[in-house]
Each structure stands twice: as structure tokens, then as C-alpha cells.
Amino acid sequence: MLFSAIVPCYNEEENVEDFYNEILKQEEYLKSNSLEFELIYVDDGSKDGTVSEVKKLIEKDKRVHLISFSRNFGKEAAIYAGLQNAKGDFAAIMDADLQDPPALLPQMFDAVLKEGYDCAATRRVNRKGEPPIRSWFARRFYALMKKISDTELMDGARDYRLMTRKIIDAVLSVKEYNRFSKGIFGWVGFKTKWIEFENVERRKGETKWSFWGLLKYSLEGIMAFSSAPLLIASYIGLFFTVIAFLALIFIFVRALIFGDPTSGWPSLACIIVLVAGVQLFCLGVVGQYLSKVYLEVKERPIYIVKEKI
Numbered sequence: 001m002l003f004s005a006i007v008p009c010y011n012e013e014e015n016v017e018d019f020y021n022e023i024l025k026q027e028e029y030l031k032s033n034s035l036e037f038e039l040i041y042v043d044d045g046s047k048d049g050t051v052s053e054v055k056k057l058i059e060k061d062k063r064v065h066l067i068s069f070s071r072n073f074g075k076e077a078a079i080y081a082g083l084q085n086a087k088g089d090f091a092a093i094m095d096a097d098l099q100d101p102p103a104l105l106p107q108m109f110d111a112v113l114k115e116g117y118d119c120a121a122t123r124r125v126n127r128k129g130e131p132p133i134r135s136w137f138a139r140r141f142y143a144l145m146k147k148i149s150d151t152e153l154m155d156g157a158r159d160y161r162l163m164t165r166k167i168i169d170a171v172l173s174v175k176e177y178n179r180f181s182k183g184i185f186g187w188v189g190f191k192t193k194w195i196e197f198e199n200v201e202r203r204k205g206e207t208k209w210s211f212w213g214l215l216k217y218s219l220e221g222i223m224a225f226s227s228a229p230l231l232i233a234s235y236i237g238l239f240f241t242v243i244a245f246l247a248l249i250f251i252f253v254r255a256l257i258f259g260d261p262t263s264g265w266p267s268l269a270c271i272i273v274l275v276a277g278v279q280l281f282c283l284g285v286v287g288q289y290l291s292k293v294y295l296e297v298k299e300r301p302i303y304i305v306k307e308k309i
């Protein structure tokens, strides 16, 4: 049996070799369960020496492979490319910065090989070492998703999960361009064992995610797995229609009783601005979904390969 470890890398030259050394520590366990392994580094258009670091490893060890993108396509594209090129009966996505500890592999394989699970997923039970504001927003995101999406999303879930061939093929069959892997994993289903661990801080280098980057990513997650914002826009529209209707009756009756002196233009101006604002907001929500549809129908490839070894 073959296990494919997929490592998305974006400017991770300092971590490439460390990761290799860490995964070698699991070799014995894998061997004892008659598992071979291959290591697929997916270079997501790195601007540093990541590619040459991986090539050094390839010269040493034939089990190491490289897929290099023509530019930065994002981690989601790297995950997809890795899964497409994995030959294994099992695969796992692992961050190059060792925040997804290879030491959990035995526990994960036990769940799949001995306990009859289809998949072993990991989640961090805390976010120590992370800026508090980032953790707070992350928690809010998961709480919101729980309410507005049918797809199960676990708080603190990582992309690090051990998948059987069935699940790999299922994930690959989801061909959408706007990929949100955490959602896709939940969406494909299968029996999953959750393995919890304490947050590990990034070994070397810096995180690739800015606060705004994460915020954008979470909005993408919401749009990919929920149409609640569209519904909310409709509700707001309905709300204002009802208000306008009641106001109309009120003004009509008042004019009948007291006549119609011209007054109140400031309030009128406020109402016009308010309603225009709400309309633009709702149009914006619709526009966001439309732009996603636009990207989907263009059917552009999810990534472009520059080099593959």
C-alpha cells in the first residue's frame, strides 16, 4: 500500500528539509504496517529557493516529487494538484511549516486501518500563539457557518486529514473553481474520526495569511457553502416593503384628516439615502454571487504547472 503526503509550499525554503526529516521519523511505523510513502511537494509559485530545496531532496530520495506552479494560485489549488497527482491508496495534506504534526500519523492510520473509519481528520483544540483578534474572528466564522450552512464545518479543523482512495476520488470529483476545501471535505461525507491536538506554532518563516486575506477567505467560504446572504437580502427587501406600505397608509389617512401641508423634506432625504444604501448593499451581495458564477462558467484551469518531477 502507498501513502501520499501532499505538502503545499509557498516560500517555504527553510521548512522543506525539516519537513522531510520529520516525516522520515514515521517511516518505521509505516513500514510495520506495510505502507510505502511518497512525498509530493506542491510549489505554489514560490519566489524563494523552495524549488531548489525540493530538487536537492529528489536527488537523494526517489520517493520525493515536485509539482511547480507557474505562479501563486493559492493553497486550495495546491491541494487539488496534489490530490490529482497522488498515486497513493491513502493521502494526507500537510503544511510545510510542521503545524500539522507528522507524529499524529500513527493515530490517524490506526483509525482508518483498524477502527474502520474512512477518514481521520485533525482539529486544534486551542489557538495558542495566534493573535487573539484573529482567533476571535475565526471562532465567529465557525459559529456563523454552523447556522447558515448545511455542510458540517468543525471549529479548528485543519486541512490535515488522512483520506482513503474513495475520498480522494470524491474530493477530486468536486471540480468547482472557487474551492473551499474545508467545506468540500465535509460535503463529501464519509465516516470521519476527529483527532484533537494542541496548536503547534509555525517552525520557521512567516504565515502567508494576513488578517484581510483570512477575512476574504472566510467570505469565500460562506459564499461557496451557503446562500444565506441572498436570503438575508430578500428579507431586508421585504422588511422595507412592509414599512413603506404602512407609512403610505399612515400618510394617506393623515392627509385626509389634517390636509396636506408640505413639510418634512429632511426626513424624506434621509429615507431616500437609507433605502438607496440598502438597495446597493443587496445588489452587492447578489453581485458577489454573480461574480463567482462568472468565474465558474469560464472554466479556467484551477492551476497551471510549470514543472513536474
Ligand code: UDP
Pocket (backbone or CB within 6 Å): 007, 008, 009, 010, 011, 012, 044, 072, 073, 074, 075, 078, 094, 095, 096, 097, 099, 202, 206, 207, 208, 209
Ligand atoms: N500556502 C500555499 N499557498 C499560499 C499560501 C500558503 O501553498 O498561497 C501553504 C504554505 O506554504 C503552508 C500552508 O499553505 O504550507 C499554510 O500556510 P501558512 O502556514 O502560511 O498558514 P497558517 O498556518 O498561518 O494559517
Ligand code: MG
Pocket (backbone or CB within 6 Å): 095, 097, 099, 202, 207
Ligand atoms: Mg502555518
